[in-house]
Amino acid sequence: MTEIMNSSHTSGDPVLRVTDLKMHFPVRSKGLFPKTIGQVKAVDGVSFDVQPGETLGLVGESGCGKSTTGRTALRLLEPTDGKVEMDGIDVTRMSAKEMVPLRRKAAMIFQDPYNALNPRHTVGAIIGAPFAVQGVEPVGGVRAAVRDLMDRVGLNPEHYNRYPAEFSGGQRQRIGIARAVALRPHFIVCDEPVSALDVSIQAQVINLLRDLQDEFGIAYLFVAHDLAVVRQISHRVAVMYLGHVMELTSREDLYARPLHPYTHALLSAIPVPDPRAQKNREHILLSGDLPSPVNPPSGCVFHTRCFVAQDICKVDKPVIREFEPGHQVACHFPITEYLGSTPIVGPDPGLTAESELEGMQDGDSMEQAAESDLIHEPGTNYKDGPDSLIDPGPGLWR
Amino acid sequence: MMTDLTPAPRRAYIEVEELSVQFPTEDGLVRAVDGVTFAIDKGQTIAIVGESGSGKSVTAQAIMGLVNSRTADVTGHVWVDGQDIVGMTDDELRKMRGRTMAMIFQDPMSSLHPFYRIGAQLTEAVNVHNKVSKKEARDRAIEMLHKVGIPSPEKRIEDYPHQFSGGMRQRVMIAMALINSPSLLIADEPTTALDVTVQAQIMELILELQQEYNTAVVLITHDLGIVADAADQVAVMYGARVVESGVIDDIFYAPEMPYTLGLLASVPRLNQVRAERLDPIPGNPPSPIRLPSGCVFNPRCVYTDRVEGNLCATERPALLPTAPGHMVRCHMSKAEREAVATIALGALGRETT
Amino acid sequence: MSAYVVRRVISMILLLLLLTFVVFILFSLLPTDPARLTCGKSCTPEIIEANRHRLGLDLPVFQQYWEYLKGIFVGRTFAKDSPDPVVCSAPCLGYSFKRGEEVFVLIKEGFPATFWLALGAFVMWLAAGISVGIYAALRRGKWQDKTVMGISLAGYSLPSFFLGLMAIFFIVIRLQLLPYPSYVSPFENPTQFLQTMILPWIVLAILYAAFYMRLTRNQMLEVLGEDYIRTARAKGLPERIVIRKHALRAGLTPIVTAAGLDLAGLLGGAIITESIFSLPGIGSLAVNSVNDADLPLIVGITLVTATFIIVANLIVDLLYAVIDPRVRLT
Numbered sequence A: 001m002t003e004i005m006n007s008s009h010t011s012g013d014p015v016l017r018v019t020d021l022k023m024h025f026p027v028r029s030k031g032l033f034p035k036t037i038g039q040v041k042a043v044d045g046v047s048f049d050v051q052p053g054e055t056l057g058l059v060g061e062s063g064c065g066k067s068t069t070g071r072t073a074l075r076l077l078e079p080t081d082g083k084v085e086m087d088g089i090d091v092t093r094m095s096a097k098e099m100v101p102l103r104r105k106a107a108m109i110f111q112d113p114y115n116a117l118n119p120r121h122t123v124g125a126i127i128g129a130p131f132a133v134q135g136v137e138p139v140g141g142v143r144a145a146v147r148d149l150m151d152r153v154g155l156n157p158e159h160y161n162r163y164p165a166e167f168s169g170g171q172r173q174r175i176g177i178a179r180a181v182a183l184r185p186h187f188i189v190c191d192e193p194v195s196a197l198d199v200s201i202q203a204q205v206i207n208l209l210r211d212l213q214d215e216f217g218i219a220y221l222f223v224a225h226d227l228a229v230v231r232q233i234s235h236r237v238a239v240m241y242l243g244h245v246m247e248l249t250s251r252e253d254l255y256a257r258p259l260h261p262y263t264h265a266l267l268s269a270i271p272v273p274d275p276r277a278q279k280n281r282e283h284i285l286l287s288g289d290l291p292s293p294v295n296p297p298s299g300c301v302f303h304t305r306c307f308v309a310q311d312i313c314k315v316d317k318p319v320i321r322e323f324e325p326g327h328q329v330a331c332h333f334p335i336t337e338y339l340g341s342t343p344i345v346g347p348d349p350g351l352t353a354e355s356e357l358e359g360m361q362d363g364d365s366m367e368q369a370a371e372s373d374l375i376h377e378p379g380t381n382y383k384d385g386p387d388s389l390i391d392p393g394p395g396l397w398r
Numbered sequence B: 001m002m003t004d005l006t007p008a009p010r011r012a013y014i015e016v017e018e019l020s021v022q023f024p025t026e027d028g029l030v031r032a033v034d035g036v037t038f039a040i041d042k043g044q045t046i047a048i049v050g051e052s053g054s055g056k057s058v059t060a061q062a063i064m065g066l067v068n069s070r071t072a073d074v075t076g077h078v079w080v081d082g083q084d085i086v087g088m089t090d091d092e093l094r095k096m097r098g099r100t101m102a103m104i105f106q107d108p109m110s111s112l113h114p115f116y117r118i119g120a121q122l123t124e125a126v127n128v129h130n131k132v133s134k135k136e137a138r139d140r141a142i143e144m145l146h147k148v149g150i151p152s153p154e155k156r157i158e159d160y161p162h163q164f165s166g167g168m169r170q171r172v173m174i175a176m177a178l179i180n181s182p183s184l185l186i187a188d189e190p191t192t193a194l195d196v197t198v199q200a201q202i203m204e205l206i207l208e209l210q211q212e213y214n215t216a217v218v219l220i221t222h223d224l225g226i227v228a229d230a231a232d233q234v235a236v237m238y239g240a241r242v243v244e245s246g247v248i249d250d251i252f253y254a255p256e257m258p259y260t261l262g263l264l265a266s267v268p269r270l271n272q273v274r275a276e277r278l279d280p281i282p283g284n285p286p287s288p289i290r291l292p293s294g295c296v297f298n299p300r301c302v303y304t305d306r307v308e309g310n311l312c313a314t315e316r317p318a319l320l321p322t323a324p325g326h327m328v329r330c331h332m333s334k335a336e337r338e339a340v341a342t343i344a345l346g347a348l349g350r351e352t353t
Numbered sequence C: 001m002s003a004y005v006v007r008r009v010i011s012m013i014l015l016l017l018l019l020t021f022v023v024f025i026l027f028s029l030l031p032t033d034p035a036r037l038t039c040g041k042s043c044t045p046e047i048i049e050a051n052r053h054r055l056g057l058d059l060p061v062f063q064q065y066w067e068y069l070k071g072i073f074v075g076r077t078f079a080k081d082s083p084d085p086v087v088c089s090a091p092c093l094g095y096s097f098k099r100g101e102e103v104f105v106l107i108k109e110g111f112p113a114t115f116w117l118a119l120g121a122f123v124m125w126l127a128a129g130i131s132v133g134i135y136a137a138l139r140r141g142k143w144q145d146k147t148v149m150g151i152s153l154a155g156y157s158l159p160s161f162f163l164g165l166m167a168i169f170f171i172v173i174r175l176q177l178l179p180y181p182s183y184v185s186p187f188e189n190p191t192q193f194l195q196t197m198i199l200p201w202i203v204l205a206i207l208y209a210a211f212y213m214r215l216t217r218n219q220m221l222e223v224l225g226e227d228y229i230r231t232a233r234a235k236g237l238p239e240r241i242v243i244r245k246h247a248l249r250a251g252l253t254p255i256v257t258a259a260g261l262d263l264a265g266l267l268g269g270a271i272i273t274e275s276i277f278s279l280p281g282i283g284s285l286a287v288n289s290v291n292d293a294d295l296p297l298i299v300g301i302t303l304v305t306a307t308f309i310i311v312a313n314l315i316v317d318l319l320y321a322v323i324d325p326r327v328r329l330t
């Protein structure tokens, strides 16, 4: 391959850190004299960081502010409040011009493989554009670099001169990915990169993103609404609801031991493609729809739909705190017991030995919690355990 | 197609037989549906799964008689309660639509008329098929809205669709579909446009009402999770054809068709044992204008070498029973198919039954 | 809603003020000297200067504008200090010295002919355009559709002066089916009125109908592809109700909007058609005013035409809110 530049990250800082990020969009009335009649609080106090080579998943329902967070983090939008740091450099108030040299460190991949590419440019021109924009001349020339990129993302380099319309959705997403990795960025925001694709193609693209990460050490902020997809690719996951991060923790913890009531409900709402396991799950049905981000509920924004809400939740907004090491949650009453709803029951054997250990200990605590019978009747889940995919282990859910 | 002019007594309530729909277009003949066959009884749910463009929606619309006979060529049979929908006059069809069979669509945002009140749109559905007074129709509409969980329906009936959220609009669509207690409900990706928490509500509602009315449901989806959650039977579509069908356990625990295997292996699942690499199907879905000859799946199939000669590329396999009620469209021998399934599902970390 | 109307009316008035200003300034920037235009070939500088003073053209531009504006509301008197002052009463849009008449009166006189021409043609083109457009949409891709679209294209590309001249030549002069057009008020002599108007109506209507056929057809095709039409069919509604109740209402809404604006535009005068058929309307007046370089009249007609369009815009917007419940007037 043509060596372009060394993308390995040196500074020791996270590639991205956002602190108390807020992005409010004014709502204006129409007409000759528009006036501001409210604020869409698309992102309302979000903090997280993304470490080099890591994938942070960002999940939540439509309109909860995922894309806005991603775009603000790349400084495609100027935040209303808060701080954005890239590689330890504060870029919150940088002008577009000052941002130019930083742009090569970060890139974005979009959801819609149909509109994200200029239909009048050839694939070669699209993928090579970042070189021209940044004035970078890769060793061996742009053309060779582009052909190499095409090969790497699974496109036929012979198709250099074709137009986007001649490619399928999955192939167009590969074009977008090739363009994003052209300058070997440290960091890519992926905004629902596989949502518009068929499952069989989704898997191809997820694998490609994982391979590129392994090879180049790229960190991803991976925005998606599909928790199963996020689990496939993320090291840590943040769950958003109405402009707030509700829970942020490692993948293993989030799926096996969620704390926030919303995460419990979200996980329970996703049907797993396994009829026997699915039939035996508890369902937490949330009532109602997402409230409007123009008038978010008082106190905890989730209280209108929360199944364990107390009076205090209506007035007192829970701040996000570290409930366990590395496990942040914004809730007054985190749920530590197993509700029979999360599809992952106990440790994920695919994980490292130490997390397996952690999982075992946690399994014990869940057992005790289930006994406590605080919220849900524990019990009837996984009646026919042997048939279901995962052996639930004794005692946990009878 | 059928040589037997007096149809044999029908067993199932709905029987789709060798249904084909072709659209002549400027680019060529679009074969949207090609010999689709399945059957379903009252109170049962069949899920039709497949990638986008595999012909799911056109199948549904053909069953409803919504495919315009002027722009499309429909052949085969759709027996609903012993009557063949294909070949019915427009008026006969119209009388069945909304009364015997009803449909809900993917996008609740655009499926209701933006200019008419919810109430007017519901009572209209009552009035087409029943001679009832204004008041009766209105009461029926309110009762139905109540049933689908719209709070204070007597007030909301005066609202316009844009005053409802997506989830509520889909509830209204369900109310409208079920208002004349049809015996067949076709739901074309009813939750694809909705958030997961709302999707859970809507699926729960559909299944609840299905029990109450003993409706046969044709559920179209590309989400295997929903299939696992809701279906009794499954028909897997690929390239305009049903490539495998059977009861839900056949498809999830004893699949035999390579495409089904690939589909199962490529879905990320929350309860997977290891969050390991997915095993995608290589290549891209076929264009309906240039469906591959032979087996439609052959350009992407990794098992073609297990079939004698070049049969996969030349000979179209038939949809044949492999076990009672379990149909597979593949040239491989049963032994080969089972061997292949064991390998594919073994990689998934699951045993076959 | 009422607050919205008030706000819209206020902004409309501001817009009109702005418009008068722009028009006024534009014309005062023209290289032609309006005072020079006030007298013929044998003109001495003295007369020009005198006229300049009589017309108030020696004042600074902004003061002239102020006088003009004031004139619209309270009237104005030209050449106050001369022995024969010229009075221009309340809505004074200026005074045409060429014609020795107030601009407002001239426009008022031309209005009936223009109004009847526009109204008649409007009714004809809407009726023809919409019905044929729907017919074509329902027969999409069939020979009927193709024929209609072909005719529409032809009608659309035929210039109205050609159509008008042909009509006069063949129908009036050659075949003598109709008397030579000579406008009278419909209340005076309805027969002559109809005989005069029928050709200009048809000529004008053909042009617009051709456009509205296309518009209606495309609108209907778009609406017929909407999900809610599929829902209506899935309910088991008869096709004619699907078309009439569900498709038409949604499909015609944008057409109503376009038609309202087109009508307003025509009320400002159909220049070619009026000239060909010698209708004494605002269009003919506009042509004459340009020929005579009658600046005050040109400014007046421009303002009146613009006012029609701005008012029509407001009406159409309000109408839209009545038809489409999603449009919220805030």
Ligand SMILES: Nc1ncnc2c1ncn2[C@@H]1O[C@H](COP(=O)(O)OP(=O)(O)OP(=O)(O)O)[C@@H](O)[C@H]1O
Residues within 6 Å of the ligand: A025, A026, A040, A041, A042, A043, A060, A061, A062, A063, A064, A065, A066, A067, A068, A069, A225, A293
């Ligand atoms: N430019 C904008 N002006 C006004 N409001 C906006 C703007 N961009 C986003 N919003 C609003 O901010 C909220 C969050 O939007 P965002 O696109 O971040 O959501 P999301 O979580 O990515 O949703 P989805 O899953 O649908 O993509 C929404 O209510 C949206 O309507």
Ligand SMILES: Nc1ncnc2c1ncn2[C@@H]1O[C@H](COP(=O)(O)OP(=O)(O)O)[C@@H](O)[C@H]1O
Residues within 6 Å of the ligand: B023, B025, B030, B031, B032, B050, B051, B052, B053, B054, B055, B056, B057, B058, B059, B288
């Ligand atoms: N009216 C039509 N004219 C031409 N082609 C059509 C028409 N309707 C559907 N098709 C084509 O038929 C194929 C199957 O479509 P569809 O049933 O909608 O797929 P899906 O499985 O995603 O629901 C697609 O390739 C689609 O483009």
Ligand code: SF4
Residues within 6 Å of the ligand: A261, A262, A300, A301, A302, A303, A304, A306, A307, A308, A309, A310, A313, A318, A330, A331, A332, A333, A334
């Ligand atoms: S703070 Fe209260 S309302 Fe919010 S999630 Fe926790 S329990 Fe529910």
Ligand code: SF4
Residues within 6 Å of the ligand: B257, B258, B259, B295, B296, B297, B298, B299, B301, B302, B303, B304, B307, B312, B317, B329, B330, B331, B332
């Ligand atoms: S028939 Fe051949 S190509 Fe088709 S699925 Fe079977 S083995 Fe694969």
Ligand SMILES: [Mg+2]
Residues within 6 Å of the ligand: A066, A067, A068, A191, A192
């Ligand atoms: Mg988004």
Ligand SMILES: [Mg+2]
Residues within 6 Å of the ligand: B056, B057, B189
């Ligand atoms: Mg579809």
